[in-house]
Amino acid sequence: MLSKKKVEYNPEDNKEGVTYEFHAPRSPLDVRSEQIRKSHQASKWRKMLPSLAVGGALIWGFYAYNYFSADKKETISDLLLPDRFLPYLVSFKYQVDQDHYLIELTRKNRGSILAPHQQLFDGKRIWSVEIKQPEINIVRNYTPLPLYVAGIDPNTQEPHLRLVTKPEEEGKFVLLVKRYDNGEFSRWLTSRKLLDEVELRGPVVEYKVPYHPLDKFPARPQLQPLLSKIQPDPEYYENIPQPETWAFYAAGTGSLIFQAS
Known part of the structure; x- marks a missing residue:
């Protein structure tokens, strides 16, 4: 008969031990130290409260100003x-002759509102x-030229001078002003x-160009100093009249009106 393998009995394998831990009470010195540390943390936040209140008030004031001045901000961006x-x-200012100024x-x-x-x-x-003219509170009309100063000799x-043809060139224009010895406003402006x-x-609109069938076509390209840079004219339909006459208008000092056929 086969006999079972004898295994040595070990009472440690079936032992279920229970332990109890006892913490000694904290000393009065430790308790006092803990109270002092918590009071220091609380006092630190109390010291920061005025600064936090001031910062919150500034932030609220900033947003309130933006909210109530929204209409104003829209107008000054024009x-x-x-x-x-x-x-x-x-x-820029340039004296053309004794009486005329280019401004x-x-x-x-x-740059920030364009x-x-x-x-x-x-x-x-x-x-x-x-x-x-703020000194004597008077107003005068001047016709701006669609030009800007691109450089100086x-x-x-x-x-x-170059023509204003692109959106990023807007916000600039040139005035040709004649100075009169007895003209209070012209002397102020040219000075x-x-x-x-x-x-x-x-703008004070004085005349609007009426609609023409050619308005739906691209505008004629701007003249360039080199022939290689001149773009071809747009193609028009046969039933639309071709541009044969051009009229050039200018207002104010040095006005020039002529026709070219």
Whole structure:
């Protein structure tokens, strides 16, 4: 007969031990130290409360100002407004002769407010701007030229003028001003220095070009100094009259009106 393998009995295998731990009470010194540490943490937050309150008040004031001045922010982001004067800066000034001055005006903070959809010179209207003389509180109308100063001749100091044709070139225009010895406003305007602020209002539309069938076609490309850069004219349908006569208009000092066929 097979016998079972004898295994030595070990009482440790069947032992279920239970232990009890006893923590000694904390000493009065430890309790006091803990109370001091918690009081220091509470006092730290109490000291920060005034700063937090001031910071919250400033943040609330900032958002409240933006909320209540939302309409104002929308208006000052325009290049021109017909019912409110907006600040422009004298960005260039050149004396053509004894009586005539070429003055470039640039919208103040133009780089931060310029929007692609704002277009002043669209070729479909003749308009002017009102300039305010704050010292005697009078207003005069001037017709802006769709030009801006692209550079200056280093020898003669004459400006290189270019047409405003792109949205990023808006917010600048040129005035040709004649100075009169007995003209209070012209003497004031021509005496402005670079970066002097001038307040403008407009546009004051004096004439709107009526609709023409050619308006639905792209405009004729701008003339370029090199023939290789001149783009071809757009193609028109046969039943639409071809442009044969061009009329050029200018207003104000040095006005010139002529026709070319």
